[in-house]
Amino acid sequence: MGRTLAxxxxxxxxxxxxxxEPDLLFIDLHxxxxxxxxxxxxxxxxxxxTVRRTDLTIATEDxxxxxxxxxxxxxxxxxxxxxxxxxxxxxxFGVRLHPLGDVEQGVVHVVGPQLGLTQPGTTVxxxxxxxxxxxxxxxxxxxxxxxxxxxxxxxxxxPMPKFKTMAITVEGELPDGVTAKDLxxxxxxxxxxxxxxxxxxxYRGSAIEKLSMEARMTVCNMSIEAGxxxxxxxxxxxxxxxxxxxxxxxxxxxxDAAVAYWKxxxxxxxxxxxxxxxxxxxxxAPFVTWGTNPGQGAPLSAAVPDPxxxxxxxERLAAEKALEYMGLRPDQPLRDIAVDTVFVGSCTNGRIEDxxxxxxxxxxxxxxxxxRMLVVPGSVRVALQAVEEGLDKVFTAAGAEWRHAGCSxxxxxxxxxLAPGERSxxxxxxxxxxxxxxxxxxxxxxxxxAAATAVLGHLASPADLSDVRTPVEA
Amino acid sequence: xxxxxxxxxxxVPLRRSNVDTDQIIPAHWLKKVTRNGFEDGLxxxxxxxxxxxxxxxxxxxxxxxxxxxxxxxxxSREHAVWALQNYGFKTVLSSRFADxxxxxxxxxxxxxxVVPQDVIERLWKLTESDPAAEITVDLVAREVRxxxxxxxxxxxDNARWRxxxxxxxxxxxxxxxxxxxxxxxxxxxxxxxxxEV
Ligand code: SF4
Numbered sequence: 001m002g003r004t005l006a007x008x009x010x011x012x013x014x015x016x017x018x019x020x021e022p023d024l025l026f027i028d029l030h031x032x033x034x035x036x037x038x039x040x041x042x043x044x045x046x047x048x049x050t051v052r053r054t055d056l057t058i059a060t061e062d063x064x065x066x067x068x069x070x071x072x073x074x075x076x077x078x079x080x081x082x083x084x085x086x087x088x089x090x091x092x093f094g095v096r097l098h099p100l101g102d103v104e105q106g107v108v109h110v111v112g113p114q115l116g117l118t119q120p121g122t123t124v125x126x127x128x129x130x131x132x133x134x135x136x137x138x139x140x141x142x143x144x145x146x147x148x149x150x151x152x153x154x155x156x157x158x159p160m161p162k163f164k165t166m167a168i169t170v171e172g173e174l175p176d177g178v179t180a181k182d183l184x185x186x187x188x189x190x191x192x193x194x195x196x197x198x199x200x201x202x203y204r205g206s207a208i209e210k211l212s213m214e215a216r217m218t219v220c221n222m223s224i225e226a227g228x229x230x231x232x233x234x235x236x237x238x239x240x241x242x243x244x245x246x247x248x249x250x251x252x253x254x255x256d257a258a259v260a261y262w263k264x265x266x267x268x269x270x271x272x273x274x275x276x277x278x279x280x281x282x283x284x285a286p287f288v289t290w291g292t293n294p295g296q297g298a299p300l301s302a303a304v305p306d307p308x309x310x311x312x313x314x315e316r317l318a319a320e321k322a323l324e325y326m327g328l329r330p331d332q333p334l335r336d337i338a339v340d341t342v343f344v345g346s347c348t349n350g351r352i353e354d355x356x357x358x359x360x361x362x363x364x365x366x367x368x369x370x371x372r373m374l375v376v377p378g379s380v381r382v383a384l385q386a387v388e389e390g391l392d393k394v395f396t397a398a399g400a401e402w403r404h405a406g407c408s409x410x411x412x413x414x415x416x417x418l419a420p421g422e423r424s425x426x427x428x429x430x431x432x433x434x435x436x437x438x439x440x441x442x443x444x445x446x447x448x449x450a451a452a453t454a455v456l457g458h459l460a461s462p463a464d465l466s467d468v469r470t471p472v473e474a
Numbered sequence: 475x476x477x478x479x480x481x482x483x484x485x486v487p488l489r490r491s492n493v494d495t496d497q498i499i500p501a502h503w504l505k506k507v508t509r510n511g512f513e514d515g516l517x518x519x520x521x522x523x524x525x526x527x528x529x530x531x532x533x534x535x536x537x538x539x540x541x542x543x544x545x546x547x548x549x550s551r552e553h554a555v556w557a558l559q560n561y562g563f564k565t566v567l568s569s570r571f572a573d574x575x576x577x578x579x580x581x582x583x584x585x586x587x588v589v590p591q592d593v594i595e596r597l598w599k600l601t602e603s604d605p606a607a608e609i610t611v612d613l614v615a616r617e618v619r620x621x622x623x624x625x626x627x628x629x630x631d632n633a634r635w636r637x638x639x640x641x642x643x644x645x646x647x648x649x650x651x652x653x654x655x656x657x658x659x660x661x662x663x664x665x666x667x668x669x670e671v
Pocket of ligand 1: 108109346348406
């Protein structure tokens with residue numbers, strides 16, 4: 001019987017297989033950041049172990065880094081301790097680190113791909129659930145816990161329980177103004193936050209093949225929000241073109257050998273998935289969340305659902321709790337929801353295409369009075385590229401704040417937070433209670449919807465903007 | 475890691491579904507660089523409410539958490555497991571756990587037990603009406619026992635053996651160091667390396 005993409009990559013990494021035990025997999029790339037690594041390094045030190053493969057390990061600072069005044073000492077002592085601990089650990093164990101202020105610094109899931117380290121057919125792990133992002137390249141990429149981080153540091157392997165396979169096939173054309181973010185939010189709303197549990201999802205079909213690499217990363221990034229172990233997309237010419245010439249991409253003969261291998265990484269025609277889901281791309285629309293988990297979403301043109309309309313009692317209860325927390329009433333049109341803050345950034349939508357997309361909507365327009373808009377590039381490289389293209393000027397001319405790279409308001413570990421009761425439209429991936437600051441209320445949106453919302457002051461898509469733009473002065 | 479054979483203790487009935495790791499331990503606690511001292515962060519937001527079940531004096535010293543479905547969703551933070559352990563929980567029962575959380579818990583010796591939702595409901599009723607009621611989680615027999623209730627549960631042999639023996643993963647893996655070295659020697663040259671090129 002044929003094998004799926006995920007099974008092929010898995011099989012190529014089995015170091016040891018034994019009856020009744022999880023397979024021991026070799027890990028090609030281990031990404032580290034300051035939040036989930038200190039206890040792992042601590043564990044190594046306590047047991048007198050070393051990092052087995054520093055040449056397959058790389059670290060960056062992202063979760064705690066400030067997005068303003070980055071040359072000044074970090075005010076929050078705890079954030080400072082975490083960053084200092086990472087620096088100390090990387091120096092002691094010989095791990096390459098891109099600290100705050102370095103040109104390669106940024107959100108770990110933006111940095112790996114842009115360096116060309118994330119490659120098809122590799123296994124990638126990081127102590128962060130959104131490691132699924134790297135699956136966009138046809139890599140098998142898992143978020144892991146700190147004990148596993150320690151395990152990979154010490155052994156470069158990981159015992160992994162077997163997974164189930166799911167195909168999500170998206171056929172057709174995405175309508176104008178519908179982005180990868182809308183697609184993945186619609187998928188999660190369809191299968192639920194537990195729908196992917198135990199599965200590695202492979203996204204396939206003509207609509208997926210047409211997506212750019214960056215859009216594919218947006219889709220795979222949120223696989224974890226459907227509960228999946230990982231998300232993957234088969235590598236193709238788009239993948240190869242993205243990788244070619246990147247700092248860590250293979251060169252010369254190695255490139256040819258790599259591409260020959262990468263081309264074998266497609267699900268065989270006779271392979272069978274444990275579960276299949278079909279989506280018609282043409283029927284999708286801009287999508288936003290109304291609740292407190294990423295599965296509680298609806299098309300922007302819809303209204304807040306009435307909890308009473310949920311047949312499942314636990315879903316009904318969850319919807320009731322969500323509406324209470326979010327300060328929304330049933331049947332209120334989503335477009336009527338006014339927001340205080342718009343956040344563009346994160347490993348979901350903080351890459352250059354996302355910034356271009358938001359800027360194209362904002363160009364010649366103004367952020368609504370009293371509304372705060374933060375634009376936080378996913379990495380320093382993304383920021384430099386945006387500056388080169390003049391996107392930063394578009395944002396600041398519109399009245400948005402152009403910030404330094406990092407996770408920022410995606411999770412509010414640095415000073416970029418919502419105040420209690422404040423409401424945001426955010427291009428990040430989680431709308432959990434308090435995620436963006438205690439008592440903060442989050443609506444997940446695409447970069448385009450974020451920008452249109454910033455202009456109008458309520459949830460909106462670019463199609464709602466009927467105003468005439470003021471040309472930006474050169 | 476501490477071995478787990480059988481445990482008997484009083485319970486905290488947590489009538490909530492989809493408890494994500496942000497609720498178990500809020501993000502600002504992740505800044506700590508040690509493995510202990512997370513007990514005060516456990517369910518921090520909910521504990522501000524005096525009526526929250528953990529704040530009831532009769533729940534003091536309880537070691538068994540009886541949770542709703544989809545416990546531990548969201549971020550992969552292992553701190554969620556440490557927070558539960560630091561607080562004193564030895565075992566968590568639910569009808570469904572998020573995968574990463576489950577993996578993290580078993581690796582740290584926090585036994586997560588999957589039982590059907592109707593068993594959870596019965597345990598909720600039992601421990602709500604009688605806070606002194608004890609629940610036994612017997613890993614040797616793979617059984618949950620409480621007054622008027624015996625329920626078997628599944629746990630794969632490997633995870634069970636490691637918990638029973640209190641064995642940590644790294645030492646187990648390093649017994650196969652030769653296999654790792656052999657695999658490494660045959661990796662293709664085109665595989666990425668993080669060292670500067
Ligand atoms: S941007 Fe957000 S989701 Fe991504 S790694 Fe940072 S905190 Fe996690």
